[in-house]
Amino acid sequence: MISATKLKSVDFYRKIPRDLTEASLSGAGLSIIAALSIMFLFGMELNSYLSVSTSTSIIVDRSSDGEFLRIDFNLSFPALSCEFASVDVSDILGTNRLNITKTVRKFSIDPNLKPTGFEFHAGPLPTVNNHGDEVEEEHNEGSISLNSDNFDKYTHQHPILVVNFFAPWCSWSNRLKPSWERASRIMRQRYDPEMDGRILLGKVDCTEEFDLCRRHHIQGYPSIRIFRKGTDIKDNHGHHDHESYYGDRDSESLIAAMEALVRSLPTKSRTLELEDKSDHTVNAVKRPAPLTSGCRIEGFVRVKRVPGNLIISAHSGAHSFDASLMNVSHFISHFAFGKKLTHRMMSELKRLAPHLGRNYDRLTGQSYITDHDHANANVTIEHYLQIVKTELVSTRYSQEVFEEYEYTAHSSLVHSVNVPIAKFHFEPSPMQVLVTEVPKSFSHFITNVCAIIGGVFTVAGILDSILHNAVRLIKKVELGKQF
Incomplete structure (x- = not known):
């Protein structure tokens, strides 16, 4: 067996007998400063370890939902009747879908945008025969x-x-x-x-x-x-x-x-x-009539991931319209692209990228109302939307990917000889933003903590030694002058 004496010979931290040590006020002050410095630097390092670190890159769009893009909307038209309101979709590839009803709901509304009836269901298209x-x-x-x-x-x-x-x-x-x-x-x-x-x-x-x-x-x-x-x-x-x-x-x-x-x-x-x-x-007592015959249109459509248009207009296969009397003024309660974000997804989005999400539903709360007079007749309202997709990879949920679409919007009023429409022209970007959470190493955190403690202790010891020797030198000079 190794004797205790031989074992003590490898001691890196040899002790000085207490009788040979001397306490000083300067040493006490430096010790307090060193302790406070260690606590402060440890807190900074802990905050850095717990904070979220991400890397951002721009890559070619690699959407997981194939070639289609979902558009959710809730639009109110105070002067467009649900009887004729039509939701149409077209794109540069030649796709044209008219009067989409399967995923769209319509409600008659009053001037305050409040529903005046139950969900509007259009009847079958009238058969127009003359029969002689x-x-x-x-x-x-x-x-x-x-x-x-x-x-x-x-x-x-x-x-x-x-x-x-x-x-x-x-x-x-x-x-x-x-x-x-x-x-x-x-x-x-x-x-x-x-x-x-x-x-x-x-x-x-x-x-x-x-x-x-x-x-x-x-x-x-x-x-x-x-x-x-x-x-x-x-x-x-x-x-x-x-x-x-x-x-x-x-x-x-x-x-x-x-x-x-x-x-x-x-x-x-x-x-x-x-x-x-x-x-x-x-x-005879008249029942209160709505001051206008408006319509709220809500729902979603799926479109190809190419530039295209979502159009709201008056459309009928058995009616004619006076373009000068049509008014497509509207209020936008919701207009967003992609899958609807859940509460958990929104929380994760704010955690990983607080600066994102501001343009997720940029048109919400915007109104585009025109007074229907001669100067504002035949007015088409166009919105030009440029869409950019962002993917967030979270380590908290085992590399789960969250998708979010943001867009910029520019709107204008255009006079036209045709029946006025409300047009949302969308253009998806071929590139996407990839935000990846970078995990922090616990061993790196421990190493930094040890470096803080050892570094502060060493620097404080050096300062204490310099201060102590300076005081001793001053005292020797003073004693030499006395003799």
Whole structure:
């Protein structure tokens, strides 16, 4: 066995007997300063060890979701009816998708952007057939011509008034006219306005009665509205919206629909009708109508990862539109690209890259409203969006990859001779930003801590030795002068 004496010979830290050491005030001061310095430097090193360190690089886009990009949006159009609002997608590869409905929802809204009804579901596209009705002569028209002077009178005079709002220049209105007039004549024969009068069919020329059509929020021609007791507003559990006819436009379908409306009324003699007419007109209370016929459009679409357009416009396969009357002013509640970020993903994003995420939903809260006057007619609102993808690789979640899309946005108003639209032109970047978390070495942290302790201790010892020797030298000089 190795003796204790031999073992002591390898001691690096040989002790000096306490009787041979001497304490001093200068040494005590330096010891306190050294201890504080060690604590401060240790705290700095610990903070550096616990802080996040990342490396950033620019690489070619290596998206994991293939060649498609998701666009989430929530847009409110105060002056665009849900009846005609269409979400379309196109790109430079020739893709064109019109009126996307599978992943898009629409709600009628009021001027304060609050819903006025339940989710809007468009009916089937009307079938426009003439069935030989085009041979009918003009003087045999059966519908009543309505204008601003007599409109309220007729709407209150009959339990049901069905009105065709049309424009003479509209091809769809002209195709509907023969069927509408034939149906009107037949309904007048069956329900004589003088003897029965439970239903009457009328028409309004919107090129002559511009204010009347605008008051009823007519945006497409022809529009067939159903007025009951003086109003076309239907009350659905506190929500209000216009009551319209969306069925086929041949005379047989129109007559069948009118008969169904009459069947919903109680049978009443014309005598009693005439007796009640004055009271009915006086006491009729209109349900509150929306001041505008707006629409909120929300949902998502998947597009190819190439430059393209998301377009919101008025579209119909059986209506015409007056471009000068269309207004696509809108408010953006949400517009973002890529997968929706969860709370955990947002927290990790802020931890790894606090400067990112500011442009994740850059258009949120932005409004693009134009006053609809002559100077602002036919105004298309365009947004040009440049998209950059960022990938974050986190070591906290075993090298899990988080994806986030940011974009810049530039908007402009463009006058056009066509029907105004709201266009979001997007252009994905072929490059992406890669942010990788760099893990910290614990051994490196321990090494630095030891270096701090040993370094401070050594420097303090050197300073104490210099100070102690200087004091001794001064004392010797003073003693030499005394002798």
